[in-house]
Amino acid sequence: MDNSAAVQPRFIRFDDVRPFLLTDGVSGRPLFGALGMLNLIEFEPGATVPPHSHPHEQLGIVLRGMQALVVDGEAHELLPMAGYVLPGGVEHSAYCGPEGALVLDVFAPVREDYLERWRADE
Amino acid sequence: MDNSAAVQPRFIRFDDVRPFLLTDGVSGRPLFGALGMLNLIEFEPGATVPPHSHPHEQLGIVLRGMQALVVDGEAHELLPMAGYVLPGGVEHSAYCGPEGALVLDVFAPVREDYLERWRADE
Numbered sequence: 001m002d003n004s005a006a007v008q009p010r011f012i013r014f015d016d017v018r019p020f021l022l023t024d025g026v027s028g029r030p031l032f033g034a035l036g037m038l039n040l041i042e043f044e045p046g047a048t049v050p051p052h053s054h055p056h057e058q059l060g061i062v063l064r065g066m067q068a069l070v071v072d073g074e075a076h077e078l079l080p081m082a083g084y085v086l087p088g089g090v091e092h093s094a095y096c097g098p099e100g101a102l103v104l105d106v107f108a109p110v111r112e113d114y115l116e117r118w119r120a121d122e
Numbered sequence: 123m124d125n126s127a128a129v130q131p132r133f134i135r136f137d138d139v140r141p142f143l144l145t146d147g148v149s150g151r152p153l154f155g156a157l158g159m160l161n162l163i164e165f166e167p168g169a170t171v172p173p174h175s176h177p178h179e180q181l182g183i184v185l186r187g188m189q190a191l192v193v194d195g196e197a198h199e200l201l202p203m204a205g206y207v208l209p210g211g212v213e214h215s216a217y218c219g220p221e222g223a224l225v226l227d228v229f230a231p232v233r234e235d236y237l238e239r240w241r242a243d244e
Contacts (some may be wrong), residue, residue: 010207011198031205035179036158036230038205057157061226076133083153084159085132104183108230110160
């Protein structure tokens, strides 16, 4: 996959980035590097992400609202300025509070599946 | 370096993370993964970061205030919800506005120099 756009310095406004649908009620605005990526995700009120896993390491920070990450049957309810690290391969699900949530997810390496889906919308 | 703390899921509040000094007037609260890391950095009003480079890819998002990144003699003044990608090896400097700034920096791979400095403060 051509990821050469990542090799130049880039400066963007996330508002200008075309969002793509992650799952019902959850959309993401990605910024792809070569080694890692950001994904600014917005949960509509009450939206949920079903259990899943991926080989990529995931880090992140909650920016607005509440995002709960459920790992090993335990729900971690995260408020703004809470951060997390999920090693690759760890199954997790997510839900948000009644007011929705804004969260910055970070993946290393790049989620090529996201890059493909995001480009497919062009 | 022992980075094994990164291999378990972790949930933190950045307020609880011990900050370390990056340069005069600029401190960071790091969250280390195995493949990447977050660094929540706070600029005091008027603080600057002198020109430097590192082999690590750097991505980030401005959360409060204004952070300017200067690359190739051009200043990119970034407001909240602006993002950036700097490939490894690109020289850059930074300054903030009169009200300071809160910025989330993301590095891949992990900045082992930061891990070492942060642990040295324990």
